[in-house]
Amino acid sequence: MSFSNYLETKVLDHVFGGTAYTAPSTLYLALFTAVSDGEAGTVTEVSGGGYARQTVAFTTSGNTTSNTSAVEYPTATANYGTVTHVGIYDASSSGNLMAYASLSSSKTIETGDVFRVPAGDLDITLD
Numbered sequence: 685m686s687f688s689n690y691l692e693t694k695v696l697d698h699v700f701g702g703t704a705y706t707a708p709s710t711l712y713l714a715l716f717t718a719v720s721d722g723e724a725g726t727v728t729e730v731s732g733g734g735y736a737r738q739t740v741a742f743t744t745s746g747n748t749t750s751n752t753s754a755v756e757y758p759t760a761t762a763n764y765g766t767v768t769h770v771g772i773y774d775a776s777s778s779g780n781l782m783a784y785a786s787l788s789s790s791k792t793i794e795t796g797d798v799f800r801v802p803a804g805d806l807d808i809t810l811d
Contacts, residue, residue, distance in 0.1 A: 685808040712776050722769070722771070741753065760796065772784070
């Protein structure tokens with residue numbers, strides 16, 4: 685996953701500029717059908733069909749953090765389209781995009797489908 689410009693600035697200001705940053709208490713996983721500029725937060729998020737961002741928690745080991753448990757979306761009540769990317773936000777709606785990544789393979793979500801991310805499949809690594 686890549687950090688958004690928002691999170692990069694917050695981390696740099698916190699570590700090198702002495703500006704306090706309070707991490708969000710809850711993180712939310714979003715599904716995207718297009719990403720024009722993920723760093724700037726220019727994305728097309730799924731909407732409708734019973735879609736809602738889902739909470740996600742992480743465990744960190746070394747320089748990598750991974751989702752602690754599976755993230756499962758409700759059964760789609762309408763087509764979502766083809767999900768190509770995921771993103772992590774600091775709010776259940778609106779909010780700030782923190783990080784994003786493309787899926788290893790796109791997934792078309794149609795009525796009746798359930799999108800699921802197994803535990804440990806969302807990895808964020810700092811090198």
